[in-house]
Amino acid sequence: MKTRHFWGALALLLCSFSFIGCSNDDEEEGKKVTDYKELVLTVASKKIPGIIMGGNSVVSELYAVKKEQADEWIAYGGIAGFEYEKGYEYKIKVSETTYLDYAMGDPAWTERDLLEVISKEQKESEGLPLHFIPDAYYKRFPLPEYRYAVEAENKSPIEEDLKANSILPKEYHYMLYSNIDGYRKLIGIKEDNNVFGPYTVKSTSKKPGDMPESYKILPPDGKVASAGEWTFLDKSDNTTNYPSFDVFIVRPTKIKSIDRTPYVVYLYKDLTKHYQNKYPEAGAKTVVVSYKLLFSI
Numbered sequence: 570m571k572t573r574h575f576w577g578a579l580a581l582l583l584c585s586f587s588f589i590g591c592s593n594d595d596e597e598e599g600k601k602v603t604d605y606k607e608l609v610l611t612v613a614s615k616k617i618p619g620i621i622m623g624g625n626s627v628v629s630e631l632y633a634v635k636k637e638q639a640d641e642w643i644a645y646g647g648i649a650g651f652e653y654e655k656g657y658e659y660k661i662k663v664s665e666t667t668y669l670d671y672a673m674g675d676p677a678w679t680e681r682d683l684l685e686v687i688s689k690e691q692k693e694s695e696g697l698p699l700h701f702i703p704d705a706y707y708k709r710f711p712l713p714e715y716r717y718a719v720e721a722e723n724k725s726p727i728e729e730d731l732k733a734n735s736i737l738p739k740e741y742h743y744m745l746y747s748n749i750d751g752y753r754k755l756i757g758i759k760e761d762n763n764v765f766g767p768y769t770v771k772s773t774s775k776k777p778g779d780m781p782e783s784y785k786i787l788p789p790d791g792k793v794a795s796a797g798e799w800t801f802l803d804k805s806d807n808t809t810n811y812p813s814f815d816v817f818i819v820r821p822t823k824i825k826s827i828d829r830t831p832y833v834v835y836l837y838k839d840l841t842k843h844y845q846n847k848y849p850e851a852g853a854k855t856v857v858v859s860y861k862l863l864f865s866i
Contacts, residue, residue, distance in 0.1 A: 603677070604667035607684065610645075611635040612659040613694035618746060618756050618767055619644045619701025626706065628746035628756070633697055644701035650683035658694050660687040699764045700756065707742045707758045714861035715739050718787040722852030727844050736812065736838060737860050741765045745864040755801065768801040768809060772816075780815055781839050783855045789835040790861075791819035799836065814838055814860075836860040 616630035621644065632645040632653070648663055662685040669677050717731045741757030743765070748754050753772065757765030777796040800813040814836035837859050844853040 599672075600668050600670040602666060603669045605664065607662060607664050609637045609660065609662050609687065612645075612651075612653070612661060613642060613697055614656055614658045614692060615694070615697070616653075616655070616749065617642075617644070617698060617701055618754070620703070620706055621646050628702060628744050630746075630748050631701055633694070633701075642697055645681070648681045648683055651686075654689075656691060656693075657689050658692050659689050661685065662687060699762065700758065702744070702756075702758060704758075704761065707744060710742045710744055710863055712742065713737065713739055715858070716787060716861070717858045718855070719853070720786065720855040721844075722854075723848075723850070726848045726851050727853060727856060730844075730847070731856075731858065736858065737836065738765055743862050743864070745770070766801070768803060768811075769806065771800040771802055773798045775815070777817065780817075780837070783839050783841065783857050784815070784837050784859075786855060787837075787857045787859050789817045789819055789833075789859070791833060793817050794820045794832075812838060831863040834862045834864055836862065 611634060613633035615633075617633045618628055619631045620626045620628055621631070632648065633642040634645045635642055648661075651661065651663075653659075661683060664682045664684055665679055666682075667677065667679045715735055715737075717728070719727050719731070721727055738757065738759070741759045741763075743755060743757045745753060745755055748769075753770045754767045755765075755770050756767040759765075775796045775798055777793050780796060795818045797816045797818075798813055799816050801809045801811045803809055815838070817835040817837065819833040819835065837857065840856040840858060841853055844851065844856045
């Protein structure tokens with residue numbers, strides 16, 4: 570009898586542990602809320618190029634916001650329910666809910682929802698950063714490879730001028746991204762406070778066979794996938810001081826320093842007429858410059 574009671578008690582104890590274990594497993598499964606808070610934010614009158622780290626991080630246009638009692642602008646991603654209009658500075662109230670779900674590839678994440686628009690004022694926000702792109706990210710994109718080819722009776726003055734006066738700045742790490750309207754934009758960063766652009770890229774298609782014959786003395790490396798022309802526009806959609814470039818896009822090549830497979834983009838410009846006028850005594854026959862860039866497109 571005592572033996573029967575012993576085994577019965579043991580079975581009950583094991584069932585109890587099993588039940589508790591199952592309950593703990595159930596609690597760990599599925600999406601759980603780990604934090605919730607409500608914040609009042611100031612949202613800047615324009616979005617800023619930047620990245621939100623994690624996963625396949627790519628450059629995009631982000632909200633610049635200030636939390637209450639804070640002086641520094643920080644980057645925010647999406648805010649559900651917020652209908653943003655460029656040119657207005659907002660004060661809004663949002664909720665931030667942090668979730669945990671081990672079944673997801675990125676198990677922890679935060680979602681933001683608009684609770685209230687407190688104010689909306691047409692003004693230009695002050696003290697905004699030039700970008701929200703960490704140097705560890707933009708420095709993964711190599712500096713442009715600058716090349717030129719000269720056919721002339723006297724190459725020296727032309728080559729010296731090409732070395733000293735590059736059309737496109739050579740010391741910048743260039744990145745391509747799309748803004749909220751779907752337009753492609755180009756930004757270059759030298760250091761955190763030295764920025765090229767961002768400029769809107771107006772692109773038109775061209776057939777590779779329609780490009781100037783002069784480019785054949787400085788051909789792109791690799792098989793050309795497509796070709797076109799790029800023109801850089803400022804924030805008012807006006808042309809800039811930079812000329813338009815003919816473009817060859819070469820098939821993707823994996824680069825170790827960049828997570829996503831980049832496209833090799835060659836920018837070309839025929840400067841023959843320019844140098845025939847600038848150095849008539851040099852007898853320029855053909856002058857071509859090229860910039861090799863890497864973009865995650």
